[in-house]
Structures are given as C-alpha cells and as structure tokens.
Amino acid sequence: MRKINILLFPFGTEIANEVVRSLLHSKYFNLIYASSDRTLDDECDEYINFLPFIDHADFFSDMQDLIRLREIEYIIPAHDDVAYKLSILENELDAVVVGQCERINQIVRFKNRTYEELREVVLVPEVLVNVSSGDFPVFVKPIVGQGSLNALRLDSIDDYRYFFERHDVSQFLVMEYLSGIEYTIDCFSRNGEVLYFGARTREKIRNGIAVKSRFVEDGNLTSEIQCIAEKISSKLGMDGLWFFQLKEAVDGRLKLLEIASRVSGTMILNRIRGVNFVEIGIYHKMGLPVDVVWNDISILVSRKNDFHFKHNISFDHLYIDFDDVLMLSGDLINTNLMRVIFHAKNCNKKVTLITKNNNRRLADFLHKFGILYVFNEIIHLDKNQEKASFMREGGVLIDDSFSERQKAISNGHVALGLDAVELLLF
Secondary structure, rough: OEEEEEEEEOOOHHHHHHHHHHHHOOOOOOEEEEEEEHHHHHHOOOOOOOOOOOOOOOHHHHHHHHHHOOOOOOOEOHHHHHHHHHHHHHOOOOOOOOOOHHHHHHHHHHHHHHHHHHHOOOOOEOOOOOOHHHHOEEEEEEEOOOOOOOOOOEOOOHHHHHEEEEEEEEHHEEOOOOOOEEEEEEEEEOOOOOEEEEEEOOOOOOEEEEEEEEEOOOHHHHHHHHHHHHHHHHHOOEEEEEEEEEEEOOOOOEEEEEOOOOOOOOOOOHHHHHHOOOHHHHHHHHOOOOOOOOOOOOOEEEEEOOOOOOOOOOOOOOEEEEEEEEEEOEEEEOHHHHHHHHHHHHOEEEEEEOOOOOHHHHHHHHOOOOOOOHHHHEEEOOHHHHHHHHOOOOOOOOOOOOHHHHHHOOOOOOEEEEHHHHHHEE
C-alpha cells in the first residue's frame, strides 16, 4: 500500500506533538508539516512548509498550492481556529479535513452557542448577565478561546471592574464558578453514536493542557459521564474524533465546560491504552470500517518538557565506555544509551565499546543482554592507556570520566557525559 500524505497544520503546538507521536511509526501515512509561525524556522528542519495565518487573504490559495504540490489527501488541524476555518473551507479544498463538519464547528467554537444548543440536553454553567456583589466568585472566559488564555476566577466586584476596564465584556462569558474536580472526555463517534469515550482527570494543568491525568475508575461516575457523552454526540451528530470537558459544581453535579472538534493535547493516555484517535480518525474519513478496542488498564500520565536540539557535530565513529556508562550500578543496562547506539547504527555510524574493564564481568554482561554483536569493535585498554589515543578522526566519546573527556576534547574529538547523550538523537 502506498503511503498517504497527511498535512499537519499548524506544526509546533502541543496538539501537533500528539499527532506526530500518533503517526510517527505508521507505514501507511506520511506526515507533512506546515506552520504560520516563522520563528519555528530555527527549531525545525528544512522540510517545514510555511502558510499565511488563517485570516490572511492568501491563506486559501496558498493552502491549495501546498496540497497540490505535496499531493496531500488529508489535513489534521492542530488548533481550534484552524479546525473551525478548515471546516468552512473543506468543500472547496482538494483534501479532506480530519475533524467535524462546519455545522458542528459553528456550535462548538463559540461557548455561548454551545451552551444554548445543549442547555436542554445536559447541565451547563449558569451565565450571569447582571453581576452583583453577591455572585462572587465568578469565572470569566472568552466566548472564542482555547487553553486558559484570559480565563480566570474573579473574587470581587473590584476584580470584575478592573478586568473589564481592560477587556471587551461582549467577548466574554461571565459564569458561575465551578469549584469541583475537572475532567476531559476524549471521544470517537460514528453518525452520532459514541463508539469510545475515555474519561480522565485533569490533576495538573499547564496552559490549559492536562499535564497530569489518569482514567476515571469510579463505576458510577463513569456511567454518568458516558450518559453525558452520548447525549452530546446524539444531539450534535458527532462523527469522528472530539472531546469535551466537565467540571463539578458546588453541589457535586457535573456541568459542561466546552467541546472541541480536534485532537486533545493529552489524548496520549488513550493511545497508550490502545486507542489511536488520529489513526482511526483518518481511517474513518477514508470510509473504512472502524472498530475501537482497548486494554482495560490503569494508567497515570505525567507530561514533562521535551528538548529538541540542532547541532553541528559530524562524526563517523561513536565510542562508548562500559563501567557506569553502558553498565549501570546493579549490573543494569543503560536503556537511554542503547537508544543512542541504535540511532547511530541507523545512521551508518561505527560503534565501538572502549573500556579498561578486562575481567569476565564484561563478557558476561554482553552475553546476558545479547548485545555482543551490536558493536563493530571492542577495545580493551590497560589502566595506563588513554581512550583518546585509540579514537579515529571524527569520533565522539561517551564517558563518565572527566579526565577521559578532557583528553578526547584536547585531541580534537567531541566528548559527552551521560547527561548530554540526548544530543545525539537529533
């Protein structure tokens, strides 16, 4: 089967990161990246494509040109505004948008329309028109917004006046403050029927994205959330991937916060469970039958910051020390270093194990982990020999010894400690 070209736009968002991870190892789909953010030029490789912002007059024509040039068949939006805009343009584009239709996006992109449409179906927050001192605390959020930008709790009438001296009140909803636990529910529907829902906690939030989350395991709560998901999906006619958020009111009842028609930033929790929303979303758009199966397991995800590097290191030979580098204390293998070794071999680099360990412990360790033949060469040194003397030109040494690294650098090589090996994965 030929690979299908999928455009991810905009590249560089947390949502885009989840899409990349979802399709990274796919043998059927080829991801093509596009962004409107020119500052990414220094961070990304030369294959990123740049498009105007979606409100620019040339956006549609430039998007069409890119679709034709790169033979793109499907587009995955990685931002709420993009999902909304592309749903409007989809019938004119020469590619299929993986998301909800224009009618649904017209509802879910605007919080006031969402509440009006679903008020008779599920519980929604009380929207306050005439705010008095007895209403506080209240919560304000943009009618059109994403993440936590300009969404905050106001505790007094003075806070209220201060905020709206600086913001246009017509662009915001002022709502009752929901003080309880917040949940995100990642869903996949077919013609309004929910095929799968994954309800998860939002225990730690950064920029509106849950960076610590786990599946809801309380049976009664899960049943209540499922009922809400089915009502929303049926009412709106959801078709494909989507998610929504709930929060407990003071009395413990769950109320709808918002709905989105795109991939969520922490859908990874479901993907690790076995449900790859991006993949099945594409298959669904292709018209293929989709079945959703998952592992019934408990998972907690805690998201950390990732680092990406660009460097000017050019090398042909990678030299690896053994004690406390490849073999860690307790006779454990360094799995992070093994990633670096195999990445180097994928790039046709020569990998040499260079060590002053000359007892049976080395051979036993290599045989135990089945890695004897991973190395192109194994060099045994005596205690007086320097590793730099045995390194070929264009070599990189990974060693825990400062003196060995110092001598290697003095001889014109690159030398890294274990705290810097991630550099060689890029």
